Amino acid sequence: MTTHQSTESFILLDVKGKPCEDHCILQHSNRICVITLAESHPVLQSGKTIKSISYQISTNCSRLQNKVSGKFKRGAQFLTELAPLCKIYCSDGKEYTISSCVRGRLMEVNENILHKPSILQEKPSTEGYIAVVLPKFEESKSITDGLLTQKQYEEVVVRRITATTATS
Template sequence: MATEPETPVAALAAEPAVPSLVDRYFTRWYKADVKGKPCEDHCILQHSNRICVITLAGSHPVLQSGKAIKSISYQISTNCSRLQNKVSGKFKRGAQILTELAPLCKIYCSDGEEYTIYICVRGRLMVVNENILHKPSILQEKPSTEGYTAVVLPKFEESKSITEGFTDTKTV
């Protein structure tokens, strides 16, 4: 007795979902209550080549419903702007060297709230995401991909120990 061939839709539904690019190539680390501020949680995506992508954790107030981002600024003080970071060459000359609690950017919400985003990882600032300056909504729409805030390269010797104090679970 012959069986009917499966429909293409049924065959696709039976296959397991393919993990996203972030889930496939990065390890997620969460830093809860950065600088003692409740719910201001950050997520660090660490690649196997030790590069770290700084993003906001899903529990951060900016990503909660009802928040609207008015603007984002990488101007930390009158003399310090993360946009002035110019990296070149094999040894990444010109990169700003930052500590864990160095401010990265400020997010201004339409309700008057202001949030400071921190690096959370000691290392060289490779690049900041200038796209979120022009379209701040991608920070909320795609926080783990196009809405990242910066890319940091930790020192080789410290690349294994940078995750001390972080959790690998989403419940921060």
Template sequence: MDLKRKFHCEDNEDDLIILNENASKSKLAHYLSYTERYFKKYYKLNIKYPNNDHLIMMHSNRVAVCFIAPSHPILNIKKYKVIKIEYIQNVNEEMSGKHKHHAKNVNANQPLCKVYCDVLEKEEKEPGEKYFIIYGCLNAKLIEINERLIKKPELIQEKPHTEGFFAILMPKLDSISDQLSDFLTHSEYLNKNKNSNDKINDNIME
């Protein structure tokens, strides 16, 4: 699709705001500020293998957006260069309405996609290409995949916590608290990674 969803909602509005790719920088900056004001950040670390760290940004209307966390190896741009993304899950085209009827259900352990990278700094016997598996992290309806990444996979590294999102999910309202109990809050995440906070903060700033 030619339109991309930004990751926030206007006040008193349940539906996601949609911005054209040609939206002005000032308009984008205005909307991106909503991600800080209205979304809470939750982190799940070491999913399936070490350092496969994910970030879920959760809005009060239960819309969740999936990213890689600042500590994810993909954001080590000296070592890895993203070359392509391959989605494993796709949106059900019959999905409709505010409550996303007929949306595809995914579970927390299902892979969403594979991110392929060139390895720029190889260790001995390390292959020249590697892929990372990204997971949904939540039991939820799959509302959108970021098709823009198929044409511009570099956004995963250039804009990892805005335009480089992987998917938009909608978990059941009565399950959110239980599901998020396994995640770290933003402050807990920073404390856990306090020895590398400078690097993490660099990766948060875009």
């Protein structure tokens, strides 16, 4: 995964206790966080086809209704770490809920993936991002506590592959 020099990559494993449903948080030096899927997420595995993506979380909550304005980002929806951002529906009938992973204000969602879901799989860490979240200033340093660095994540992926091969 290539990222800009002023961006650090952090991984949250098994989001909401779901094995391999790993999310990636790209944190820029200005504290903005871009939420993406980690390389090991089931949606990014070969053979998966995305049927559709929805930012409609419930009948009363759509991330598309997020309207941010002004210097203080008025109107932005506030998210907790486990707040759902979107749902991804695959052609095999599986459904994946993508969570925020970061407490903060929702700055934008990537509407491009609604019209062309394949970019989520083709370019997950760039054009296929899920959303942009701005953490509270005082929390911006601590949001990465408990998350893995890219190197630690790669070690976990190797262990998972080794464990899977050993049990087969």
